[in-house]
Amino acid sequence: xxxxxxIQTINLTKTFKSKDLNSSAGFFSRKTISTxxxxxxxxxxxxxxxxxxxxxxxxxxTTLVKMLCTLLPPDSGTALINGYDIIKQQMQVKRSLGTLxxxxxxxxxxxxxxxxxxxxxxxxxxxPRFKRQQRIMEVLRLVGLENSTxxxxxxxxxxxxxxxxxxxxxxxxxxxIMLDEPTTGLDAISxxxxxxxxxxxxxxxxxxxxxxxxxxxxxxQICTKIGIxxxxxxxxxxxxxxxxxxxKKGERIYIILEEISPVQVEKMRxxxxxxxxxxxxxxxxxxxxxxxxLELQNVDQLPSIFDFLFEQxxxxxxxxxxxxxxxxxxxxxxxxx
Amino acid sequence: MGAxxxxxxxxxxxxxxMVSFSTYKTNIVILVFTAIFGALSFxxxxxxxxxxxxxxxxxxxxxxxxxxxxxxxxxxxxALTLVQKTxxxxxxxxxxxxxxxxxxxxxxxxxxxxxxxxxxxxxxxVIGVYFFGVLLSVNVIGTLIVLALGIATFVGISMIGSxxxxxxxxxxxxxxxxxxxxxxxxxxLFPPQVLPTFLQVIAYITPPYYFxxxxxxxxxxxxxAAILPNLEILALMCAIIVPVGYAIYAWCLKTARKNGTLSWx
Numbered sequence: 333x334x335x336x337x338x339i340q341t342i343n344l345t346k347t348f349k350s351k352d353l354n355s356s357a358g359f360f361s362r363k364t365i366s367t368x369x370x371x372x373x374x375x376x377x378x379x380x381x382x383x384x385x386x387x388x389x390x391x392x393x394t395t396l397v398k399m400l401c402t403l404l405p406p407d408s409g410t411a412l413i414n415g416y417d418i419i420k421q422q423m424q425v426k427r428s429l430g431t432l433x434x435x436x437x438x439x440x441x442x443x444x445x446x447x448x449x450x451x452x453x454x455x456x457x458x459x460p461r462f463k464r465q466q467r468i469m470e471v472l473r474l475v476g477l478e479n480s481t482x483x484x485x486x487x488x489x490x491x492x493x494x495x496x497x498x499x500x501x502x503x504x505x506x507x508x509i510m511l512d513e514p515t516t517g518l519d520a521i522s523x524x525x526x527x528x529x530x531x532x533x534x535x536x537x538x539x540x541x542x543x544x545x546x547x548x549x550x551x552x553q554i555c556t557k558i559g560i561x562x563x564x565x566x567x568x569x570x571x572x573x574x575x576x577x578x579x580k581k582g583e584r585i586y587i588i589l590e591e592i593s594p595v596q597v598e599k600m601r602x603x604x605x606x607x608x609x610x611x612x613x614x615x616x617x618x619x620x621x622x623x624x625x626l627e628l629q630n631v632d633q634l635p636s637i638f639d640f641l642f643e644q645x646x647x648x649x650x651x652x653x654x655x656x657x658x659x660x661x662x663x664x665x666x667x668x669x
Numbered sequence: 670m671g672a673x674x675x676x677x678x679x680x681x682x683x684x685x686x687m688v689s690f691s692t693y694k695t696n697i698v699i700l701v702f703t704a705i706f707g708a709l710s711f712x713x714x715x716x717x718x719x720x721x722x723x724x725x726x727x728x729x730x731x732x733x734x735x736x737x738x739x740x741x742x743x744x745x746x747x748a749l750t751l752v753q754k755t756x757x758x759x760x761x762x763x764x765x766x767x768x769x770x771x772x773x774x775x776x777x778x779x780x781x782x783x784x785x786x787x788x789x790x791x792x793x794x795v796i797g798v799y800f801f802g803v804l805l806s807v808n809v810i811g812t813l814i815v816l817a818l819g820i821a822t823f824v825g826i827s828m829i830g831s832x833x834x835x836x837x838x839x840x841x842x843x844x845x846x847x848x849x850x851x852x853x854x855x856x857x858l859f860p861p862q863v864l865p866t867f868l869q870v871i872a873y874i875t876p877p878y879y880f881x882x883x884x885x886x887x888x889x890x891x892x893x894a895a896i897l898p899n900l901e902i903l904a905l906m907c908a909i910i911v912p913v914g915y916a917i918y919a920w921c922l923k924t925a926r927k928n929g930t931l932s933w934x
Contacts, residue, residue, distance in 0.1 A: 348929050369929075395929065401766045405927050426768040439763030456767045500763075 335415050338508050338540035339377040339400065343409035346370040346395055346564070369395040371564035372409065377542060377557075379507075382531070384555030385544040386662060392564040393544040394434060397512045400542070401431040414508055427458070430501035434513040439497075442486040446477060446496055449485055450503060457504040471499040474533055476525065491522030498526065510542045515550060527554050552658040560665055568665045575661045582607055585626045585634070587651040588614070589641070592622050596644055600626075603640055605633030621649060695837045699845040706849040719859040726860060729889045733803045737885050738857035740793030741819075745851060745877070747786040748823035749844050751779045752831040752918070762931060771919060779824060806890035815887055815900065819880040822907040823847075825914030826876070832914075832921030835931070847877065856881040876910070879903040 346369045369392045377383045387393050398404040400411055402422045411418045414428035433439075440449050450468045459467055472478050475495040480488065488496065494514065501509055511530065515523035530541060531554045545551050551558050552572045559569040568575060601609055607627040614623040626637065631653075641648055691697070723734045752775060764774055797803035830843035854861050854868070855877030861869050872878040879899050886896045893900065925931045 346929075398929070403762060403766055403926060403931070404929055405923075423768050426766060429766070431766050433762065453763075453767070456764060456769045458768055 335412070336378055337376045337412070338379045338381070339375070339383075339411065339413055339542060341373045341375045341396075341400075341409070341411040344370055344373040344375075344396075344399065344406050344411055345408045346392075346399060346404065346406050348395075368564050370399065370406070373564065373566060375559060375566055375569070377540060379540050380538050382541045382543065382554060382556045384551035384558040385542060385561055386546070386548060386551050386558055387544075387561035388546060388666070391561040393546075393561055394512055395564075396561070397431065397433070397510050397542070397544060400510060401429055402426060427504070428506055429508050429510060430504060430506040431510045432497050432501040432512060432514055434516055440485050440493070440500075443484065445482045445484050446472065446488070446499075447481045449496065450500060453500045454503055459504055467503060467505070471502045474502065475499045475529065491518055491525070494518060494522065494526065498529070506539075508540045508542070510544075512544050513546070514543070515545070515547065523550070530554060548659045548662050549657075558658075560662060562666050572658050575665070576656050576658060578661060578665065583628045583631045583633075584654040584656060585628060585637075585651055586612065586623065586654045587626060587637075588617065588621055588623050588649040590618075590620050590622075590647040590649060592624075592644075592646050596646060597622075597624070599644075600624075600637070600640060603633070603636050605629045605636065625654065693838065695842060699842055703845055703849060706853050718863050722860045722862050726862070727885055727889055729804060730802070732801050733797070733805070733889065734885060735858065736793060736797035736801060736803045737888050738855075738881060740790045740797070741881065741884055742851060742855075742857050743793070744786045744790050745819065745823050745880070746848075747782050747789075748820055749827050749830070749847055751782045752824065752827040753834060753841065753844070765926075765931075771922070772915075775824075775828070775918075783820065805888050808887045808890070808892065811887040811891075811893045811896070812884065814893070815880065815883040815896075815903070818900070818903050818907045819876075819884070822876045822880070822903065822910050825907070825910035825912075828914035828918035829910075832918040835918075835921045835925045838930075847875075850875040851877040851881075854878055856885065876903065876906045879906065 348367045348369050349364050350367070371392075373396070385393050385396070395404065399406050400413060400418060402418050402425050405419065413425045416424040416428060418425050441452070444452070447468060450471070451464065454464045454468060469478070469481070472481055475498050477492060477495050477499065480492060485493070485496070498511075498514065501511070514530070515526050518526070527550060530543065543551070543555060555572065557569070557571055558575060559566045560575075561567070568578065570578070597609060597611075600606065605628055607629060609627070610625045612623040612625050617623055628634065628637075638648075720731045723729070723731045727734055794803070794805065798805060826843060826847055830841040830847070833843060834841040850871070851857055854864070854872035854875055856872070857877070861872035861878060864872070879902050882899050883896045883903060886899075887893075922931075
């Protein structure tokens with residue numbers, strides 16, 4: 333029976349040893365430092381899923397991607413890509429995968445045009461010769477580079493280079509795509525184009541996507557499931573909504589008030605049912621206004637809050653119910669782990 | 670104040686480069702060796718006995734001897750650095766994640782360099798013949814055999830050097846030593862017979878000497894039979910160096926991948 337997982341890691345572990353350049357043990361000898369980049373990782377990504385791997389810098393995202401695409405051998409454990417073992421069946425793994433590295437645009441040949449670059453990669457990715465031209469034009473159209481096909485690569489802008497790298501990833505039409513921080517360093521429009529492309533075009537074809545990023549909202553916008561990686565371990569893995577729910581303690585209300593003193597804020601904290609109050613830096617506020625985030629046990633406590641404001645003659649400007657953002661969830665979950 | 674600040678900036682530019690340079694220990698050692706042996710090779714070039722030994726051994730003029738040497742020196746220089754040129758770390762990663770074999774990668778990445786080098790050799794020889802009176806009498810089959818053995822041997826050496834470079838990141842002692850061996854002991858600029866005996870021994874244990882000796886004989890009217898002893902040694906060196914070079918390159922690549930340092934340079 334075929335597995336329903338496109339990617340599965342089994343106790344995958346990678347430790348890096350590096351020389352400590354700050355130690356002064358001698359001209360040729362240096363102290364060795366060990367870092368657990370990936371620590372007994374067990375992860376399952378189902379076929380057709382757009383899986384976001386979220387983690388701070390140094391969490392192990394790129395190491396994981398490099399191990400899954402066979403570039404980096406694991407110290408122990410293994411992973412299955414499309415059912416193929418990354419250690420024993422490397423050629424099959426490579427045929428099942430398209431990988432975009434975070435600095436992928438550097439692998440291109442600067443003095444060749446976009447078409448010639450892709451022609452080379454089509455050959456080494458075994459795209460049949462009779463299909464090559466058609467496929468190259470197809471992927472260039474998909475990423476929106478059809479008008480820059482014969483432009484020299486060195487004249488491409490940063491966004492165009494990343495798009496060409498994306499086109500190269502799609503060239504062999506692999507069932508699984510790994511995108512390692514594809515929008516890092518790009519402007520807002522180029523980033524949005526790439527996100528839209530991943531969400532629409534890639535998903536429509538039923539491909540599995542592993543999308544690593546440290547931009548939280550980016551993952552929230554496009555991923556169907558998110559794993560949070562910290563120090564080489566998955567500390568949470570769920571849908572974006574479920575991750576938000578995990579940190580939800582009660583109801584969250586954002587309220588804008590006028591002329592409220594710090595003493596009055598302290599008094600509000602003692603109202604029954606108030607879990608916490610935090611002041612929010614809102615650039616839209618007037619100088620005499622204050623934005624407060626109230627965390628209440630439930631929405632029934634709201635009348636007591638308004639009674640208090642009425643008693644204290646504090647004018648309220650606006651209020652709205654707030655859901656915790658994925659960023660809140662990410663910070664809370666990584667803090668707890 | 671302004672001048673002092675600018676001087677301080679210059680100091681920090683220099684300090685940045687010095688600290689960075691000092692982290693590549695192997696490279697420092699290699700640079701010192703290259704400078705010493707480079708100076709030695711030009712010192713021997715000026716000796717009056719060179720012309721005499723060339724005429725006696727190759728029965729040709731020193732100009733013919735030198736032009737052939739320089740033409741094929743550039744050829745071997747290409748062979749020595751070819752594999753290195755292909756290990757641009759980012760391109761290497763992109764190729765290694767594709768379903769492409771390592772041997773295909775090395776051969777594919779080397780072909781154009783050799784085609785270009787062949788054109789360069791042709792230009793050297795044509796200029797030599799038409800403008801400097803170089804006399805060539807080519808044994809075609811012999812030349813092709815020597816070239817094939819020489820290229821294979823030097824690509825093997827290049828693989829050893831590139832493998833080490835993948836690990837050390839800067840400073841490839843093998844290519845540096847081979848460059849010294851070519852200029853000082855390789856029968857390129859002067860025959861090693863003009864060197865002191867202890868240095869001649871080094872010439873006879875390094876591949877460049879056999880390659881240049883054979884190729885010079887094959888282009889100046891000798892027969893394969895006449896160079897057979899040297900050709901056999903070159904073939905033996907080739908048979909050893911090519912598999913050893915490949916094994917070392919593959920091992921170094923595997924080690925860099927394991928350590929996660931492939932794209933560090």
